[in-house]
Amino acid sequence: MTQGSTVTQQPPIVKCLVWDLDNTLWQGTLLEDGRVTLPGPVRELIAELDSRGILQSVASKNDHDQAWNQLQALGVAEYFVLPRIGWGPKSDAVREIAAELNFALGTIAFVDDQPAERAEVQFHLPEVRCYPAEELSGLAALPEFSPPTVTVDARRRRQMYQAGFQRKAAEEEFTGPSEDFLRSLELVMDIGRATEEQLSRVEELTLRTSQMNATGVHYSLADLRTLLADPRHEVLVTVLTDRFGPHGAVGLQLLEKHPRVWNLKLLATSCRVVSFGAGSVILNWLVDEASRAGVHLVADFRRTERNRMMDIAYRFAGFTDEACDCRAGLPAPAHEDIQRLHLIPEPHAPSPTVKLNAVSLQGG
């Protein structure tokens, strides 16, 4: 008998819910009635799913401008990303939304009052989970709409996606050197000690980063709390913002400080920000801090199938395999296949494209 904690049996969490409009999201048929109403519980459900980090979109057969204006008039338009309002098949709309979000169809849900529309989506996209409008009232209580942890970034996921769409459009329109584009983004990076609120996102970063993850070693929440409490360790979080909005927490550094050498046990950055040079900016900042502190740097690196980019980032920052007495003072690495790369730090000029606000690692 399996019950209670049958975590593996649960359906995958829904990452995006696609709404029909007429007699599903609102009551009434816009083109026939002209007037529609948004029931209070539906408005609450939209806000609730949003706060859980579940994205929401629209697939509706309606006049686009009229329907979108109506969503704005009802004060809920901002909740929806990539709305598809037109006269094509809804399965096409749902497929396009999933593709643009880069989500698997198994993480998409669709709600519609019309059995024929649900059947059409189900026929073409059997992995999409379809719900009739009558089930809306119980939706928030279903396990597939209840992520076990909601990280600090999940709560503003919609904002981050919307900023991402605007950024992408701006980049496509931009002509000229890519450095100028980066500058036009007005990137602002904050590097600071992890807060309790950020910890679940930090843990997620150790799991979900791959290309820019120096060791592939997972740190649990308990591990991270232990390190936070240890005065010798620094758990540093990088948060990135630009003129389009937040990127959220995008980087993690785990540092163990010894009198002569700082050991960078893990550097991980989200692949979403690699093209902005985030990894290099973080690394250059750390090298500069170590130079001020008069210590050597030793970075742990463990080759995985996907992290060659991290090897290259370290090598480009000047790390080498060379021997140094400072290595002798370090405890053995947690994994036997961890390589330790060494650098004698020199001062670094700040990045020309990113404004940096960072904690000082000196003294304390």
Place this chain on the structure above:
Amino acid sequence: MDQPIAAEGIERAITAFVSERVKAEVPVGQDLFDSGLVSSMFAMELVVHLEQEFSVQILGDDLKRDNFRSIGAMTALVGRLLGAGQSADA
């Protein structure tokens, strides 16, 4: 001696790739790092591109930044890895 021609070909191919990627004309001697053009993503692309385009492997000490500092430096690296010897050009 066809080595200078080979080096010219390498240089031309690398210039085309870099210029297209940064959407600007890049002189052979321009320092890509000082100009802030190189993100870790672009560095990765450079390494992988050179490896694929010229069927070479760039490992360990060869991955150092100075070897990718300019189109000229990359041309020299690829030339050396291809066994063409250090080319005589600037």
